[in-house]
Amino acid sequence: MTRRIPAEPFPFVVDTAALGLVVIDMQRDFLEAGGFGSSLGNDTRPLRAIIPTVRRLLDGFRVLGRPVIHTRECHRPDLSDCPGAKRSRGRPCLRIGDLGPLGRVLVAGEPGSEIVPELAPRPGESVIDKPGKGAFCRTGLDDLLRRLGVRQLVVAGVTTEVCVQTTMREANDRGYECLLAADATASYVPGFKTATLSMITAQGAIVGWTALTGTILGALQ
Ligand code: TIU
Numbered sequence: 001m002t003r004r005i006p007a008e009p010f011p012f013v014v015d016t017a018a019l020g021l022v023v024i025d026m027q028r029d030f031l032e033a034g035g036f037g038s039s040l041g042n043d044t045r046p047l048r049a050i051i052p053t054v055r056r057l058l059d060g061f062r063v064l065g066r067p068v069i070h071t072r073e074c075h076r077p078d079l080s081d082c083p084g085a086k087r088s089r090g091r092p093c094l095r096i097g098d099l100g101p102l103g104r105v106l107v108a109g110e111p112g113s114e115i116v117p118e119l120a121p122r123p124g125e126s127v128i129d130k131p132g133k134g135a136f137c138r139t140g141l142d143d144l145l146r147r148l149g150v151r152q153l154v155v156a157g158v159t160t161e162v163c164v165q166t167t168m169r170e171a172n173d174r175g176y177e178c179l180l181a182a183d184a185t186a187s188y189v190p191g192f193k194t195a196t197l198s199m200i201t202a203q204g205a206i207v208g209w210t211a212l213t214g215t216i217l218g219a220l221q
Helices: 051-064 141-148 160-173 190-205 213-220
Strands: 002-005 012-015 019-024 068-073 126-130 152-158 177-186 209-211
Touching: 002 213, 012 152, 012 177, 019 051, 019 160, 051 068, 051 152, 051 177, 051 213, 068 141, 068 160, 126 141, 152 160, 160 177, 160 190, 177 190, 177 213, 190 209
Parallel strands: 019 068, 019 152, 068 126, 152 177, 177 209
Antiparallel strands: 002 012
16 A cells, blocks of 8 residues: 655655564663763763654554564674774773673673663564664665565664664665654764754655654554
């Protein structure tokens, strides 16, 4: 069924049979004090503020019966998938792989890599662990979406200008059409979020579209 979602910079025409939701990195390492995000000197509150809106989006897709994919930025315990150039960034007191208040920073299986309880994946939903900022980099996401018949994505999560934007650009280059839920994404630096939304929709949706969660769910019902 075709639906027209009012969006920026123009309506997003969606084939509901080809639509999926991707929720990027709503994990404790980014949302809680003591995790990777706060170790970089960030205030986690703007990220925590979107939890209810992301939950609304998740629940909407669950009711629609459309695929839901969660991602987590994390590395293997031996850090073999963490380039030195990535590990050397940030504060020397807490690097990727170091033991912090949420376990080893950005390491799979540690408490910090878990998605916050409010947004926990349900049975049947896919979880993609990704070593990069983009969710297509060295993961099975492209294959998974093809198997599911998904060609259009509603995207949510954190942070807008890092993992969300990188994933949308990767998806766009692979032929997926992406609609970012503008109130279900956040940045540690509010100005970066505003700038990213503009970059995405500029030049006739050069990267994709944006719309509010209520508008997206309202049009899909
Ligand atoms: N630092 C920052 O803004 N983000 C990340 O490191 N990863 C994600 O965005 N998930």
